[in-house]
């Protein structure tokens with residue numbers, strides 16, 4: 469048996485397979501992924517914590533299925549984004565991370581709560597009287613997408629079009645696509661980079677009170693123009709997709725477990741346990757920089773390695789009865805769905821804040837929320853877990 473990105477179980481129900489790997493083949497060579505896969509919590513954590521032997525350089529260029537024609541069209545942008553902060557090692561990483569972190573201080577993040585709450589209330593004002601919706605399409609995405617756009621400084625009129633490009637980009641790099649579709653998506657990706665390039669140039673000329681201006685203010689001192697473009701493009705992806713995916717996974721879980729609305733004083737715990745058990749991120753890729761011997765297997769220098777945070781979050785060595793949803797779990801936050809170590813998600817506090825706030829507002833405004841019975845399907849992706857739709861009533 470092997471991972472299979474094109475089959476449903478890969479994202480929907482990989483846990484029997486992952487349990488077997490943890491027990492029998494903790495360093496598994498996946499022919500399908502073209503990567504070694506680490507599945508035990510201790511090994512995933514150690515690898516995240518060792519950027520010297522497990523390099524992030526080019527690690528997001530996980531697109532083995534891209535055709536030669538697509539690669540040619542992408543040109544220098546074919547390797548995802550080569551100077552994006554998650555894609556580089558120290559010392560570049562240390563410098564980029566310092567710059568980005570300036571925008572994610574606890575104070576700056578807390579200041580976004582009010583805005584995010586208002587975006588949720590506004591959405592519910594428009595749809596609450598309907599009594600039914602597709603949670604993914606109609607509820608889960610909009611507040612996060614708008615918050616991220618405002619934070620970055622994307623004008624409201626451009627939001628929809630930016631969102632469409634971000635979706636295309638995600639599809640191109642993170643899920644297998646037929647050749648013709650690849651070319652189409654590559655065109656969209658290049659148009660998107662061009663858009664962000666113009667946004668960065670505009671803010672460099674006339675700064676405003678947004679993240680892009682904060683970063684363009686560092687061009688020439690800490691950052692280059694290209695680094696800022698790559699940073700902005702990618703943060704739009706981080707904000708637009710991961711939080712809504714995590715919210716959808718969480719709402720599905722909470723409704724199935726009968727924990728709705730989530731009591732005010734349990735919101736933080738609910739967010740953490742939902743992330744642990746149904747994480748929106750399945751893990752991260754790294755390249756071994758040297759031969760690494762582990763559990764009797766030698767991962768050769770240069771090999772691609774998947775650190776399976778999804779498996780680590782279900783590791784019985786760390787989490788008692790890992791398949792049981794438990795709001796009282798004392799160590800739910802020992803999951804690594806936000807990564808770990810020097811690349812630990814810079815948006816983690818903002819992600820948690822959005823999830824808590826959304827669950828609070830949704831529980832209050834839609835206390836009778838329930839699932840419409842039917843099959844559940846996930847997007848096909850190498851690294852992310854997100855529902856394609858989630859019909860609900862209230």
Ligand code: HEM
Pocket residue numbers: 524553554555565568703706707710711714748749751752753804805806807808810811812813814815816818819820
């Ligand atoms: C539930 C939501 C989120 C999840 C599950 C998530 C997951 C992750 C993970 C696993 C990493 C580590 C990547 C690696 O080690 O290779 C990461 C890094 C990162 N995330 Fe998030 N993320 C979320 C939300 C956000 C948000 C809201 C933002 C920004 C607005 C963001 C921006 C970033 C950035 C810039 C990095 C790179 C940090 C570095 O390399 O130093 N993320 N995220």
